Amino acid sequence: MANDLNLGYNSRRIMASIRASGSQSRADLARSLGVNPATVTRLTTTMVGDGLLTEEADPRRQGLKGYPAKILKIEPTGLYSAGVYLDPDRIRTCVINAAGEIMANDELALPDRSFQSVMSAAAKSVKEQINDLGLDQNRVAGCGVSYPGQYTEDSLRVQRIQQFKDWPNVSIEQDLLKPYFGMPVKHTNDAKAACLAELYHGVxxxxxxxxxxxxxxxxxxxxxxxxxxxxxxxxxxxxxxxxxxxxxxxxxxxxxxxxxxxxxxxxxxxxxxxxxxxxxxxxxxxxxxxxxxxxxxxxxxxxxxxxxxxxxxxxxxxxxxxxxxxxxxxxxxxxxxxxxxxxxxxxASRDDLPELGAAALPIHDVTNPTAYAGKANKGW
Amino acid sequence: MANDLNLGYNSRRIMASIRASGSQSRADLARSLGVNPATVTRLTTTMVGDGLLTEEADPRRQGLKGYPAKILKIEPTGLYSAGVYLDPDRIRTCVINAAGEIMANDELALPDRSFQSVMSAAAKSVKEQINDLGLDQNRVAGCGVSYPGQYTEDSLRVQRIQQFKDWPNVSIEQDLLKPYFGMPVKHTNDAKAACLAELYHGVxxxxxxxxxxxxxxxxxxxxxxxxxxxxxxxxxxxxxxxxxxxxxxxxxxxxxxxxxxxxxxxxxxxxxxxxxxxxxxxxxxxxxxxxxxxxxxxxxxxxxxxxxxxxxxxxxxxxxxxxxxxxxxxxxxxxxxxxxxxxxxxxASRDDLPELGAAALPIHDVTNPTAYAGKANKGW
DNA sequence: ATTATTATCTTGCATTATGCAAATTAATAC
DNA sequence: GTATTAATTTGCATAATGCAAGATAATAAT
Missing domain, CATH: 3.30.420.40 (ATPase, nucleotide binding domain)
Structure with a gap:
């Protein structure tokens, strides 16, 4: 999955609802999302099959009438993501799971400040961690990169970061970064990444x-x-x-x-x-x-x-x-x-690890309903 | 239509695209929205049939090869909306068409400041205009109400306007206003309404x-x-x-x-x-x-x-x-x-008529993709 | 004048995602 | 042991779209 992982709109809404409100039964999900229980059943069975969600008994439902609800939770091992934080003088990298837990991390000195050196070193570190953890690359949503500094306005919609002035202009459209990492790469500055860290794994x-x-x-x-x-x-x-x-x-x-x-x-x-x-x-x-x-x-x-x-x-x-x-x-x-x-x-609860927010970027892309870019045929 | 008018997500995107970028051919729409030309054909034919859009020849396409594109524009008479602006000492009302043209308007003195009197007077004025214009009520998207002043925070999510302190708390959920107007009613303050006026019919x-x-x-x-x-x-x-x-x-x-x-x-x-x-x-x-x-x-x-x-x-x-x-x-x-x-x-280009922005509220509700509240099953 | 080319638009068929309603399941209540 | 209850699942119908082939109406080439 992951790279072929293409969650539909309602599947993403299910992920978002569980992240926001915690583990829920299918019936709860159907009610809160306003979709038919049958739809939730169908979507969640594939998601459980894909290892994104896990089913467990509902402890709170002891002593109540009716079919005992099965609770759905996000399976930490269902999805992973890599994060890179570029300091002016070091590189911090990590791999997180779907629960936002740090599975591996590393800190290395900047070889030099050239784009090639920095990205090669970062990619090498990330790939090593994925290998050492024995992860299926298809379970890795991608790699996020963050860095301190604001964006400067350029012609076209290209941005550049002050600390690395000699870098090629890194645009969001033309993906200069993907070749280094061999997986989808997204980037943003440290503050915006910290936002994502709180949205996905924080307060x-x-x-x-x-x-x-x-x-x-x-x-x-x-x-x-x-x-x-x-x-x-x-x-x-x-x-x-x-x-x-x-x-x-x-x-x-x-x-x-x-x-x-x-x-x-x-x-x-x-x-x-x-x-x-x-x-x-x-x-x-x-x-x-x-x-x-x-x-x-x-x-x-x-x-x-x-x-x-x-x-x-x-x-x-x-x-x-x-x-x-x-x-x-x-x-x-x-x-x-x-x-x-x-x-x-x-x-903030997750500002201790700036690479965590970076790692949340690919997770956002792959699981968030607002980031859904599939064919637009919402409802009837 | 109108009250039974229930535009789907892509139909709303078509409306939005034509509003934003002007009249377009089906092929242009398909390209810019990223949907199949066949889809655009099907959606627009019903929209033309419903009187929301009109087809006309493309003047710019003279002398070019290929099937001459038929241009789609928003039909002004396809949809109407009423607007009410409540001043501290007068009521202004209007009816606009889909092009944002004022079809009728009126100004009346406030009878007194009671909720009943103000709403009755406003509703009467709006209904008269709709009657005098000979409009099919089904073509009227609804009525928007605006007023000066900020919202004060109350318990729950209820708001109140300073100028009309004795009013019942008008919540967006429980529709206190609909009984007066006999059609969907939305309300907001003058500044937010002015926003909508520019978004729909302005700069x-x-x-x-x-x-x-x-x-x-x-x-x-x-x-x-x-x-x-x-x-x-x-x-x-x-x-x-x-x-x-x-x-x-x-x-x-x-x-x-x-x-x-x-x-x-x-x-x-x-x-x-x-x-x-x-x-x-x-x-x-x-x-x-x-x-x-x-x-x-x-x-x-x-x-x-x-x-x-x-x-x-x-x-x-x-x-x-x-x-x-x-x-x-x-x-x-x-x-x-x-x-x-x-x-x-x-x-701003439309700040001369505060009731215009109010009238844009129901249009927004009925035609805007972001306001689409149908079954959420976006794409696959 | 006829044919080729071109771009738009349309139609038939397949596919996807969903809703609805009935059936199934596993618990408690009587 | 049977009734009740609520969650879940399954079969079938429906809505919205994509794909590919075809129809259409213009210009360009022969």
Whole structure:
């Protein structure tokens, strides 16, 4: 399957419903999706046969009348996906299963920054993992690639990433990447990948509309509308960083980095920030100021996208990110004139592994109803 | 038809394609929609038979080889829709055809502000127009209702409008309005209705993703994502007004109104602003300041939704709105650190008739693919 | 003038996905 | 042991589409 795996629209809706609402009986699925029970039976029997779903007894249905429902759950071993995260100075790779569990992962130094070297090294690592795990390549949905940085606008609809300026323009249409990996490859930036990680394996599996605030060296993010990542005209949707002009202080990791440097507290990189730094007054006041800026950003998000949930995550020290969420939870009014209750503001759960979101990209392509690109003959 | 009119998914896609790209041959439709020519033939023949589409000779195809294509256009008389706009002190109603032409309209004073009186009066006016035009009720898709104001959050998902505080909570689910009109009724606020007017009969018929800045007494707006209005958690998506705290000066009609009042230039209502006011220095400086605020808003929109187009419209004096657009066109850089070209920023074309957008609501429901709610069995 | 070429449109047949209704199944309730 | 109940399955009908061959109406070539 996988590469020949071509799930129909309602099969994808079944996958989405189980991911969002958990394991369900066929009857439940039929009710919630508004399709005939017979249809669910037919679709799920092939899906169970293909190893995508598993049947098990319903523990909750003890003592009730009627035919005991058989519960359908997503079979972790039914589908796998590979993920690659490209740091400026290293490559992280992984293979995940359908449950979002890391089956294997690896970290390697960048050979050099040429497109060929980077992609060859990444592909080699991924292929090794698939081999070592003894996976059938047909069960691997594809490989996702993510990287830090925003997109720059070019002629045509081609994008380029700042960290790798000498790369050929990697377009979504012309697949430059597939030759390296020998399977479908999709790519996006780290923040948008983090979005997908939460949508598929994190705190937003049951949320149709949410926004993600991704705090790393820069301030990135993304928006999911109707269960689908919304990218925008120049792939700039949800790139909140631009709301904080670089000439001012801003709630970014680079800003904290610079603040520490000015205060003569030398750190090599963001990850070097430890508990001893968090206790420092200068960091404390930075966190207080940044929290207020994040609050303003949440207000802007609430007034633009008005999402159900706002997720905060990134590579900043977890305690700093936790602090931002705590700040928002303590706030009773989001901002001036904001008459509503706060949207649900939560901490990201899968921002520790940036390659996980990348790996979710092919899964999305293969199993999400909104990504369905088959013949369009919806209903009658 | 109409009330029994139940267009399938691909039939709706055909309507959408013709609306967006203009009259097309069946072959063009088949190519652009990615469906078989035979399918287009079958669907369009019934649609022509139902009077939704008309066939005509293709003038451009003179002198070319091959079977001369027959061009399909939307038949204006194939579908009608009624619209109601509720001002705080008057009711405006209209009936439009499928081409968005006003077939009849009316303006009446509010009898009183009770729900019953307002709805009865509006329904009576609409029914009279349908009768006078001699329309088959089955050709009327329904009635749309719009009104100024934002939604307030209530328990459950019920909304209420400030101007009509004593109204029963009008939910989208439980249809309180249908009994008055005897046909399907949908409602939304004036800004979101204006969005639809541009999407169906204005400057955004070919734009999948756009944002609308609606300037009236207040600052409203909306966002269309993937050809569908995005509403948000508390129907607050695109309500940009909240980005300008009321404690400060803001680019709203009320703010201009107050500015004039302070300068001892008494006007009764927004519509009283005439050319003589536009020449005044105080208005000039207000416009300059407001234009900068609108520019900032465009920057925020570009950094959140990143839409293809931003539409500016409303009930402010047209020259003021034109001025905002002109300001944006002259600006070469949208804002600090904004590296991209500007989104397309245009003047609304259908903001003169607020009831028009309301009338587009039922048309959207009946003909838009994204609003298709039939059995979900998209493709194989 | 006739034939070839071309592109659009249409029709017959096969296929896919689904709904409906009746039948089957496995539990509890009486 | 029989009735009731709810989930699931199966047989049959139906809707929507694709494919391929054919019909149609124009221009181009001979």
């Amino acid at each position: 937003c599996t049951d949320v149709e509309d949410f926004c993600y605030i991704w705090l790393s060296y820069g301030i990135g993010g993304g928006a999911v509308v109707g269960g689908n990542p919304h990218l925008g005209r120049v792939q700039g949707a949800g790139e909140w960083g631009g709301l904080f002009p670089k000439s001012n202080s801003r709630p970014s990791g680079q800003d904290l980095f610079d603040t520490l440097k000015e205060a003569c507290v030398p750190i090599g990189k963001l990850n070097d920030i430890g508990l001893e730094h968090l206790k420092m007054p200068i960091v404390h006041s930075w966190r207080e100021r940044a929290a207020k800026q994040i609050q303003w950003l949440c207000l802007v998000i609430a007034r633009t996208f008005d999402p159900k949930t706002i997720v905060i995550g990134g590579t900043l020290h977890p305690q700093i990110l936790d602090g931002f969420v705590d700040h928002m939870v303590l706030v009773s009014v989001l901002g001036e004139d904001y008459q509503h209750s706060l949207p649900n503001i939560v901490r | 955004c018929t070919d734009v999948e993703d756009f944002c609308y800045i609606w300037l009236s007494y207040g600052i409203g707006g909306g966002a269309v994502v993937g050809g569908n209005p995005h509403l948000g958690r508390v129907q607050g998506a695109g309500e940009w007004g909240g980005l300008f705290p009321k404690s400060n000066s803001r680019p709203s009609g009320q703010d201009l109104f107050d500015t004039l009042k302070e300068a001892c230039v008494p006007i009764g209502k927004l519509n009283d602003i005439g050319l003589e006011h536009l020449k005044m220095p105080i208005v000039h400086s207000w416009r300059e300041r407001a234009a900068k605020q609108i520019q900032w808003l465009c920057l925020v929109i570009a950094r959140t939704f990143d839409p293809k187009t931003i539409v500016i419209g409303g009930t402010l004096h047209p020259q003021i709105l034109d001025g905002f657009v002109d300001h944006m066109v002259l600006v070469s850089v949208l804002g600090e650190d904004y590296q991209h070209s500007l989104p397309n920023i245009v003047r």
